[in-house]
Amino acid sequence: MDREELALLRAKLESMLELRLNKSRTAMETMSQAASSPADAVDRAAMETQRHLELLMRERDLAEVREIREALSRILIGEYGACRECGEDIDVRRLRARPMVDLCVTCMTGLERERNRERDVPEEMIHSFGREVSGRILETV
Numbered sequence: 001m002d003r004e005e006l007a008l009l010r011a012k013l014e015s016m017l018e019l020r021l022n023k024s025r026t027a028m029e030t031m032s033q034a035a036s037s038p039a040d041a042v043d044r045a046a047m048e049t050q051r052h053l054e055l056l057m058r059e060r061d062l063a064e065v066r067e068i069r070e071a072l073s074r075i076l077i078g079e080y081g082a083c084r085e086c087g088e089d090i091d092v093r094r095l096r097a098r099p100m101v102d103l104c105v106t107c108m109t110g111l112e113r114e115r116n117r118e119r120d121v122p123e124e125m126i127h128s129f130g131r132e133v134s135g136r137i138l139e140t141v
């Protein structure tokens with residue numbers, strides 16, 4: 001990958017990071033405001049649901065923040081753009097679309113196939129490992 005391309009991707013990662021950090025700061029402020037306003041039982045139930053969704057969204061944002069930071073540190077150590085599984089160069093078009101990816105298409109496809117297999121678990125296991133299973137599904141949405 002040439003320097004110019006790398007600089008562009010780095011700038012993109014940095015602005016994505018800033019955007020997400022601002023967003024999560026705003027979400028935190030909104031949440032603490034909502035928590036302090038009085039509400040009856042129905043309002044409270046609706047608020048809880050809303051809060052739960054916000055937390056889920058926040059978790060996803062935070063996961064993305066982590067991915068972006070990892071990509072930026074790969075740029076610093078000169079490992080950016082290489083697949084973490086096979087070491088091959090990741091297609092630059094793929095990086096332009098989603099600059100924090102660290103897997104090539106081949107390895108990504110293999111991983112997704114594995115995940116789908118994991119998801120194919122018996123009902124009673126889903127029951128006891130419900131949290132983990134739904135967490136995994138959320139990641140891939």
Ligand SMILES: [Zn+2]
Binds near residue numbers: 085087103105107
């Ligand atoms: Zn690979």
